[in-house]
Amino acid sequence: LQLKMVKSEKMEVVSHLAASISHEVRNPLTVVKGFLQLLKKDCPDPKQKEYIEISIQEIDRANDIIINYLTFAKPAPENIKVLNIEEELKRAISIIEPMANMNSIQLNTKIDTHYIQGESQVLQQSLLNILKNSIEAMPNGGSLYIETKREQGRLSIKIEDSGKGMSQAQLSRLGEPYYTTKEEGTGLGMLTAIRIIESFKGKVEVTSTLKKGTTFNIYLPLFIGGNEEAAVTNE
Numbered sequence: 001l002q003l004k005m006v007k008s009e010k011m012e013v014v015s016h017l018a019a020s021i022s023h024e025v026r027n028p029l030t031v032v033k034g035f036l037q038l039l040k041k042d043c044p045d046p047k048q049k050e051y052i053e054i055s056i057q058e059i060d061r062a063n064d065i066i067i068n069y070l071t072f073a074k075p076a077p078e079n080i081k082v083l084n085i086e087e088e089l090k091r092a093i094s095i096i097e098p099m100a101n102m103n104s105i106q107l108n109t110k111i112d113t114h115y116i117q118g119e120s121q122v123l124q125q126s127l128l129n130i131l132k133n134s135i136e137a138m139p140n141g142g143s144l145y146i147e148t149k150r151e152q153g154r155l156s157i158k159i160e161d162s163g164k165g166m167s168q169a170q171l172s173r174l175g176e177p178y179y180t181t182k183e184e185g186t187g188l189g190m191l192t193a194i195r196i197i198e199s200f201k202g203k204v205e206v207t208s209t210l211k212k213g214t215t216f217n218i219y220l221p222l223f224i225g226g227n228e229e230a231a232v233t234n235e
């Protein structure tokens with residue numbers, strides 16, 4: 001069994017880079033896409049038209065990567081709300097459920113109501129990146145277990161898969177920018193997920209055993225500063 005305490009130093013290095021990428025690169029991509037669409041419209045040659053179509057798709061892919069992985073670089077304090085983790089997890093699960101079903105993955109949950117504070121969209125991104133990895137680690141089926149509990153005054157979210165697992169060497173690289181073992185991977189998902197949890201003043205611990213599975217333990221500060229009714233009306 002391998003244990004990793006994820007540290008923030010290596011994330012800090014790229015957070016500045018990430019901010020520049022999402023702000024500076026999206027504009028030129030939009031311009032290029034616009035011109036490609038114009039070219040495509042007037043293009044008489046089917047072969048050339050196909051090349052333009054592929055170019056547009058690739059621009060969309062690049063845009064997706066920026067939107068999905070680097071948006072955390074631009075926090076929006078006005079979107080910080082009291083969040084019910086039960087609702088947040090259920091929303092994330094509903095998004096990954098079709099993917100889990102397609103891969104014969106059994107989903108088990110033990111999720112309760114707890115309140116935390118943060119930006120819902122950002123939290124979703126972090127949860128989805130972790131859940132997506134768990135599913136991708138079980139290409140031949142398996143089980144995914146998600147549990148919440150209150151632990152030492154904090155919220156603990158456990159996400160446990162029965163997938164490929166990681167070696168000590170792999171685990172120690174988790175969260176490193178561009179580290180991926182996947183053909184089509186970006187190596188940005190974990191970095192983003194961990195960075196987001198840290199921005200919520202939480203932390204992530206990962207344990208993994210090769211060929212057995214991986215467990216993510218996410219710890220977040222509970223919202224205290226009102227009763228639960230107040231928290232609900234804040235939604």
Ligand code: ADP
Pocket residue numbers: 129133134135137161163164165166170174175179180181182184185186187188189190191213214
């Ligand atoms: P990507 O998914 O694009 O490869 P990530 O940053 O999301 O990039 O993940 C980096 C790498 O960490 C993955 O390629 C994989 O090797 C490993 N990894 C992440 N989560 C898991 C998991 N639940 N089980 C096994 N390996 C994982």
Ligand code: MG
Pocket residue numbers: 129132133189190
């Ligand atoms: Mg990933």
